[in-house]
Amino acid sequence: MTRFLKLLIRNRLAALGGAVILAVVVLALITPLLPLQAPNVTNTADRFIRPFSPGHLLGTDHLGRDLLSRLLWGTRLSLAVGASAAVIAAVIGAAVGIVAGYFGGRIDNVIMRLVDMLMAFPYILLALAIVAALGPGLMNALIAVAAVNVPFFARNIRGITVGIAGREFVDAARLAGMGHGRIILFEILPNVVPVIVIAMSTTIGWMILETAGLSFLGLGSQPPQADLGSMLGEARAALIAAPHTSVVPGAMILAIVMGINLLGDGVRDALDPRLRSGALTRPMPATSVRRETVPAPQGGGVLQLADLETRFEIGPRIYRAVNKVSLEVAPGECLGIIGESGSGKSVTALSIMGLVASPPGVITGGAAYYRGDDLIGAPYRRLRSLRGDRIAYIFQDPQATLHPLYRVGDQLAEAIRVHHSISRAEAEDRAIDLLTAVRIPNAESRARAYPHELSGGMRQRVGIAMAMANDPDIIIADEPTTALDVTVQAQILSLLDDLRRERGLAIIFITHDFGVVAQLCDRVAVMYAGRIVEEGPTGTVLDAPAHPYTRRLIACVPELGQGRRRLEAIPGLPPAVDRLPAGCAFAPRCDKARDACTAGDIALERAGARAVRCLFPEETLT
Amino acid sequence: MGGYILKRLISAVPVLLGITVIVFAIMALIPGDPATAILGSYATPENVAKLNRDLGLDQPAVTRYFIWLGNMLQGDFGRSFALNRPVLDEVVERFNATLILAGTAFVLCSLLGILAGVVSAARQYGWADKAITFAVLLGISIPSFFLGMMMILIFAVNLRWLPVSGMYAIYGGGDFPDLLRHLTMPALALAVVATGVIARLSRSAMLEVLRQDFIRTARAKGVPERRVIWGHALRAAMVSIIPVLGIQAGFVLSGAVYIEIVFQWPGVGRMLVDAILKRDILLVQGGVVFVAACYVMFNIVVDVAQSLLDPRIKT
Numbered sequence: 001m002t003r004f005l006k007l008l009i010r011n012r013l014a015a016l017g018g019a020v021i022l023a024v025v026v027l028a029l030i031t032p033l034l035p036l037q038a039p040n041v042t043n044t045a046d047r048f049i050r051p052f053s054p055g056h057l058l059g060t061d062h063l064g065r066d067l068l069s070r071l072l073w074g075t076r077l078s079l080a081v082g083a084s085a086a087v088i089a090a091v092i093g094a095a096v097g098i099v100a101g102y103f104g105g106r107i108d109n110v111i112m113r114l115v116d117m118l119m120a121f122p123y124i125l126l127a128l129a130i131v132a133a134l135g136p137g138l139m140n141a142l143i144a145v146a147a148v149n150v151p152f153f154a155r156n157i158r159g160i161t162v163g164i165a166g167r168e169f170v171d172a173a174r175l176a177g178m179g180h181g182r183i184i185l186f187e188i189l190p191n192v193v194p195v196i197v198i199a200m201s202t203t204i205g206w207m208i209l210e211t212a213g214l215s216f217l218g219l220g221s222q223p224p225q226a227d228l229g230s231m232l233g234e235a236r237a238a239l240i241a242a243p244h245t246s247v248v249p250g251a252m253i254l255a256i257v258m259g260i261n262l263l264g265d266g267v268r269d270a271l272d273p274r275l276r277s278g279a280l281t282r283p284m285p286a287t288s289v290r291r292e293t294v295p296a297p298q299g300g301g302v303l304q305l306a307d308l309e310t311r312f313e314i315g316p317r318i319y320r321a322v323n324k325v326s327l328e329v330a331p332g333e334c335l336g337i338i339g340e341s342g343s344g345k346s347v348t349a350l351s352i353m354g355l356v357a358s359p360p361g362v363i364t365g366g367a368a369y370y371r372g373d374d375l376i377g378a379p380y381r382r383l384r385s386l387r388g389d390r391i392a393y394i395f396q397d398p399q400a401t402l403h404p405l406y407r408v409g410d411q412l413a414e415a416i417r418v419h420h421s422i423s424r425a426e427a428e429d430r431a432i433d434l435l436t437a438v439r440i441p442n443a444e445s446r447a448r449a450y451p452h453e454l455s456g457g458m459r460q461r462v463g464i465a466m467a468m469a470n471d472p473d474i475i476i477a478d479e480p481t482t483a484l485d486v487t488v489q490a491q492i493l494s495l496l497d498d499l500r501r502e503r504g505l506a507i508i509f510i511t512h513d514f515g516v517v518a519q520l521c522d523r524v525a526v527m528y529a530g531r532i533v534e535e536g537p538t539g540t541v542l543d544a545p546a547h548p549y550t551r552r553l554i555a556c557v558p559e560l561g562q563g564r565r566r567l568e569a570i571p572g573l574p575p576a577v578d579r580l581p582a583g584c585a586f587a588p589r590c591d592k593a594r595d596a597c598t599a600g601d602i603a604l605e606r607a608g609a610r611a612v613r614c615l616f617p618e619e620t621l622t
Numbered sequence: 623m624g625g626y627i628l629k630r631l632i633s634a635v636p637v638l639l640g641i642t643v644i645v646f647a648i649m650a651l652i653p654g655d656p657a658t659a660i661l662g663s664y665a666t667p668e669n670v671a672k673l674n675r676d677l678g679l680d681q682p683a684v685t686r687y688f689i690w691l692g693n694m695l696q697g698d699f700g701r702s703f704a705l706n707r708p709v710l711d712e713v714v715e716r717f718n719a720t721l722i723l724a725g726t727a728f729v730l731c732s733l734l735g736i737l738a739g740v741v742s743a744a745r746q747y748g749w750a751d752k753a754i755t756f757a758v759l760l761g762i763s764i765p766s767f768f769l770g771m772m773m774i775l776i777f778a779v780n781l782r783w784l785p786v787s788g789m790y791a792i793y794g795g796g797d798f799p800d801l802l803r804h805l806t807m808p809a810l811a812l813a814v815v816a817t818g819v820i821a822r823l824s825r826s827a828m829l830e831v832l833r834q835d836f837i838r839t840a841r842a843k844g845v846p847e848r849r850v851i852w853g854h855a856l857r858a859a860m861v862s863i864i865p866v867l868g869i870q871a872g873f874v875l876s877g878a879v880y881i882e883i884v885f886q887w888p889g890v891g892r893m894l895v896d897a898i899l900k901r902d903i904l905l906v907q908g909g910v911v912f913v914a915a916c917y918v919m920f921n922i923v924v925d926v927a928q929s930l931l932d933p934r935i936k937t
Contacts, residue, residue, distance in 0.1 A: 117640035122917055124876035124891075125910045126644075132898040132906045133651045209765055213880055216767050217895050232768060236884070239771055240779050250768035258763035265759075282746045282832045285847040355842055357833070380847070388844035395842075400835040405857055405932060415843045450933045466843065 014266020020259035024252075028076040036069040040224040048242040061231075061245045062238050070226060071248055077227040079256070081142050081220075082208030088146040089207070090200045093153020098192060100154065101161025102184055112158065115151040123148045127210070131219045138227065141220035145210045153199060160195050164188055201267060205260030212253055228253050285384075286354035289363045289377040297369045301328035302506050303352070303391070303474050308366035308376070310344075310351045313359070319578045321347040323530035324366065327508075331473065334500060334507040336521030336538065338514060338553070340574050344530040345510045349476045351376075353391055354383050370474075389419040392467035396479040399459060402451040408462045409435075409447025415469040434465040438495060457488035464492070468499065474506045481516065493520055514554050518542055523609075526550050529585035530577050536610035546612040546619045549586045584614070592616050626929060630922045641914045642694070646687050649907055690907075699908035704900045709908035713890060717912065719789060720889035722801070724871075724878045726809040731816035731874065732867055736856075738817070739824020739863075743832065744851045754821065761818030766877045770811040770884035777807060787886035808885040812877050816870040823866045827859040834858070861932050868924035872917055 043064035051059040051067075058067035100111040118126065130144035164170065165188065173183050214220040215229030226234070228249045235245035287310075295306040310322035321344045329335040337345045350356045352368045352375060368375040370391065375383065395401040403411055412431035416422065422430075428447070435443035438461040451459055460480060467475050477496065481489040497520055500507055509521055517524050517538060524541050526534040526549065534547040545551040552570045572589040575581065584602055587593040596615055604613045607621035674680050681689070693700065699709035742754040778786040785804050790796050831837065832855050840854045841847075879891030886892075890909055897905040929935040 114640075117637060117644065120637050120641060120918055120921070121644075121914050122872040122875040124879050125894075125914055128879070128894050128898060129645055129648045129906065129910050132894075132901075132903065133648045135901075136899065205763075212765065213767065216765075216880065217883060219895070219898060232765075232771075236771060239775060243775050246768075246771050246775075250765065250771065253765050253768060254763055257765070258759065261759060261763050282743060282829050283838075285841060285850070353842065355838055357838075384844050384846060386844070387842055393839075393842040395835065395839060397835065401839045403836045403840070403854055403858070404934065405861070406854075414845065418844050418846065418849075452934050466839075469843075 011266040011269060013262050014269075017259040017262025017264075017266065020255055021263060024075060024256055024259070025079065027072060028079050031072045031076050034072070036072065037066040039065060039069045039073040039226075041065065048238065048245070051244050051248075058248050059242075059244050061235065062242070067245065067248050070231060071228075071252060074226050074228045074231050074249060075252055075256070077138075077221065077225070078208055078212055078229065078253070081138060081211045081227060082204060085142050085146040085149070085207040085211060086200050086204040088142075089149035089203075090153050090196050092146070093150040094157045094192065094196050096150065096154040097157030097159075098161050098184055098188060101158040102165050102180070102188060104162070104165070108158070111154070115154050118148075118151040119155070121148075123210075127214065128219075131214065136219045136222065138215070138221040138225070141211055141214040144214065145207055148210075149203065149207065152203070153196070156199055157192055157196060160192055161188060164191050198267065198271070201260075202264040205257040205264070208260075209253070209257055283357035284359075286380050287351065287356040287358040287361050287363055289354075291363065291365045291377070293365070294374065294376075295367050297367070297372060298326075299328050301330045302371060303508075304328040304369045305348070305352070306367045306369070308348065308351055308368060309364045310347050310356055311362050311364050313362055317578045319576075320530050320580060321361075321577055322351060323577075323580075325527075325530075325532055326366075327525055327532070327535075329474065329506045329508055331506050332500065332504045333523070334497075334509055334521045336517040336524040337508065337510045337527060338512060338517055338524055339527035340512055340553075342574055342577070343527040344577070345527050346478050348527070349393075349478050349508060349510055352476065353387050353393070354378075355387075355393070385419070388415055388467075388472070389470045390472050391474045391476065392470070392472040394460075394463050394467045394475060394477040394480045396482055399451065399456065401463060402459060404451055407448055407450055408454065408459075412447070412462070412466055412469060415466050419470050430469075431465075434469055435462070437468065438462075438465045439491075440465075456484055457492070460484060460488075460492055461495070464495065464499075471503065472505070474508065476508045476510070478510045479512070480509075482511070482513075489516075496520065514542065514556075526553065529575050529580060531585070531613065532604060532611075533586065533613045534611065535604075540610065544619045546610065546617040546621055547586075547614045548590050548592055548616075548618060551618050623926075623929075627922075627926055630925055634918050634922060637918055638915055641918070642691055642911055643687070645907055645910050645914075646690065649903060650683055694908075694911065699912070700904040702897070702902050702905040704897065704902040704905070709905050710912075712893065712905065713909050713912045716888060716890040716893045716909075717916070719887060720875075720878055720882070720891060720913075722789075723805065723808055723812065723881065723887055723889055724874050726805060727812035727816070727878070728871055728874050730809060730813040731820055731870065734813070735817045735820025736824045736863060738821035740828055740851065740856055740859075742821065742825045743828035746829065754825075758818040758821045761814045762822070764814065765880075766811055766815055767880040767884050769814060770808065770881055773807050773811055774884070787884075789888055808881045808887055811884070812874060812881045815877060816874050819873070820863070820866060820870055824859065824863050827862045828855055830862075831855045831858045857931075861928070864924060864928050864931065868921050871920055871924075875913065875917060 043060075046056075046060050046064040047062055049056050049060040049064075051057065053059060056066050056068070058071060061067055061070065096111060096115075100108040126148045127144040130147055131140055134140035134143065170183060170187050173187050178186075211220060212227060212229030212232070215227050216233040218230070218233055221227045221230045223230070223234070231249035232246060232253070235242075235249065239246050297304055298306060305325055305327045307324045307326055308322055309320070309324055312319040312321055323344070325344070325348050327335065327337075337348065339345045347356055347361070351363055354375070356363070363376055366376065370386065375386070402408065409428060409431045412434055413424065413427035416427045416430055417424070432443045432447050435446055440446050440458060440461050446454070446458070451462070454462065463480065480496075481492050484492065493516065496507065499505060509517070511517060521538050523536065524538045525532050526541075526547065528549050534541065534545065534550045541550065542554060545554055556570070570589060575585050575588070581587070581598055583598040583600055584590070584593070587597040590597070594616070602613050602615060604611050605621070610621045612621060679686070697710060699713065701707065702709050702712055705712055738754045738758065742751045745751045774786055777783045784807050785791065789801065789804050791800055791804075836858075837850060837855055840850050845854065878889060879895065881887065882889040882892040883895060890913060894906060894909050897909065
């Protein structure tokens with residue numbers, strides 16, 4: 001609760017709205033105590049006195065009544081009517097919603113049908129019909145406004161109740177022999193009340209506006225009693241001669257409704273957990289870069305990462321997702337990057353082309369050289385021209401990564417046309433060729449399908465075809481087979497392997513599965529907590545892992561034909577990368593850890609083709 | 623597709639029937655005697671009884687409902703006693719004027735709202751986003767009738783750019799440019815609130831979509847950012863924006879009542895308010911049923927548009 005209030009106050013606009021509302025409410029409450037002139041005493045000799053005249057701070061209206069006094073009394077009335085309408089609508093709506101949600105079945109069906117029916121009206125028609133039946137008057141306008149808002153509350157509260165009615169504690173109460181009435185009152189209601197209060201606070205401005213509107217039409221408060229709406233309605237006749245009589249009540253309605261809206265937005269934002277974690281921020285077209293020095297290119301390879309560092313900055317926390325990673329891949333080579341989820345392997349891959357969601361991601365150091373050109377911090381135009389053309393990605397879940405509303409053929413054709421100016425027809429032909437190349441049967445008809453009409457394996461083939469579209473130099477495959485079943489997985493892997501051999505592609509293959517690495521990759525890099533802990537040719541790493549973490553990771557893979565070997569899970573969890581301990585991040589889970597392991601930074605020791613970051617490796621590298 | 627439209631049309635029948643029942647039930651609440659209301663307090667009891675018989679008011683409510691419904695189905699909405707002409711003629715004539723006003727406002731708020739929402743989302747936390755967010759807040763907070771009055775004061779009275787009110791000039795008007803000049807202010811005043819709501823919703827729908835994986839795929843393909851926003855992202859966001867447009871159409875229609883009063887627009891809203899003040903019950907009943915039915919039909923159009931946009935909806 002204090003956290004919520006703090007968030008609310010930190011939101012300056014919400015605080016401003018709250019202050020305005022508080023001031024208006026206090027003024028309305030103390031109106032009878034203020035030394036005001038009587039609001040309904042007419043004095044036609046003093047009609048239309050301008051504002052800021054002595055004796056009449058806001059001037060007078062068409063009957064010579066003091067506007068300040070009428071404004072405050074009118075505000076009092078408008079607030080009271082709007083708030084009462086909100087409370088009545090909320091109470092009745094919540095009761096209907098709880099009954100429908102709690103009992104379900106036929107009761108729910110009948111009630112919700114009726115609610116839908118009422119919501120099929122434009123709200124004012126219903127309100128007008130009710131006022132027509134009951135006759136004009138403030139009380140009747142209040143009833144009309146409350147009535148047209150009942151369905152809104154009923155529908156919202158029903159949704160919440162349905163969720164709560166299925167929970168364990170309600171079942172428990174039922175089993176304990178509690179009656180329906182008591183369950184609703186003691187188990188359901190306390191959980192629904194906060195939702196009712198929030199829905200009410202967001203609609204109260206709306207209710208004030210609606211009652212003011214009916215009064216404005218002459219269907220609400222009747223003279224001489226006046227709320228803000230009827231003040232405005234009466235002033236309309238003198239709009240041209242004495243505009244201040246319209247501006248005064250109009251500005252007050254505006255101030256009240258705006259204050260409530262500001263406050264309501266603040267409340268909603270403060271309650272939205274996604275907004276709090278920054279999840280609703282929009283990723284920019286390229287990851288932001290903030291680095292001081294640029295390391296020089298070292299070795300060869302078509303792509304070379306040098307001391308790459310990527311962080312997520314969420315509020316005061318800094319997550320070091322990628323921590324000085326150096327890698328290289330040669331044409332025709334397949335490099336595997338392996339690690340548990342959260343080890344930074346995907347972020348490493350996405351950093352290369354600036355695809356890390358930013359905010360919150362920031363590349364804070366290092367370089368990524370593609371044929372000698374640094375991609376980190378390259379201008380957006382340069383990055384865009386390389387994306388999908390020279391360096392292409394295959395992503396994990398093809399259900400989410402293909403656009404759901406475009407035909408797959410069009411998505412393929414687009415991938416070509418954003419890089420090559422060819423005709424639509426040509427691009428479509430090429431798309432069908434690509435689908436054939438990834439062994440999709442009936443490519444021509446499949447090109448016209450939407451992603452949801454294809455199987456998971458098919459969609460992943462489309463993803464591969466899309467990556468192949470422009471004959472790239474490098475493909476970065478981010479767990480492309482994780483979502484697929486084993487046979488499809490094997491087909492996809494052999495497909496990728498064939499493409500690599502035929503076209504001399506460099507592949508960076510990200511996975512958490514050593515079995516896949518063994519099948520496809522020439523070399524492998526093992527990542528843990530944002531760092532590379534071991535690197536080397538796949539065969540030697542698999543046969544003789546040097547880092548204790550690699551050894552344990554390999555032990556997790558069941559081998560065919562090896563009998564029933566015990567799966568050795570690694571105890572503990574990978575560390576959170578916002579609070580990394582000094583030294584080896586794996587030390588807390590390592591059975592060989594000693595004090596020295598956590599004393600200071602441990603370097604990646606290279607020996608020949610292999611490298612390991614460990615003081616007490618399983619194998620001595622030569 | 624044809625089957626889907628038919629299905630939606632059939633499903634509208636119970637809703638339309640429900641609307642007539644609700645309207646009839648509300649009207650049956652009327653205290654006092656309609657015949658007395660029509661004839662005035664000096665009517666003799668014989669005259670009242672005769673009128674009651676003529677109007678069929680001596681029948682039970684259920685019978686009266688079915689007579690009323692049957693007549694409406696044959697296009698007979700009854701006679702307005704205040705205007706002394708068939709209700710349907712008056713309603714259709716007035717509804718045309720409302721349709722011009724509300725239709726223009728609806729097109730305006732849809733286009734401007736989506737435009738503002740997309741720009742706002744694409745420039746999140748930039749100055750354009752902040753300016754739009756503030757304008758939207760102002761727009762959804764200002765009562766449309768107050769806004770209309772202020773517009774009259776500024777643009778018609780002080781600047782003399784546009785006519786104060788009405789639909790056509792009394793002398794020499796009646797052509798399209800004349801209509802346009804009269805339409806500008808009321809249509810804008812009516813569109814403001816809905817524009818704000820649509821802009822707000824479009825912004826959050828766009829932000830939601832822009833975090834999706836398929837947007838990252840589009841960027842990884844090298845699709846230019848402009849096309850990522852206005853093509854890939856907006857297309858997906860429209861799926862959640864279109865239902866809001868359907869709801870906002872109802873609010874535009876509702877707001878038209880106020881705007882018609884402020885700008886003396888000869889629409890169905892002004893007709894209803896006048897009819898209520900004159901207690902011309904048949905006119906109110908007929909007008910409400912007619913407009914509600916049109917709104918239900920419009921929502922079917924929205925649903926069909928939605929199904930055309932989203933291939934995942936089973937048609």
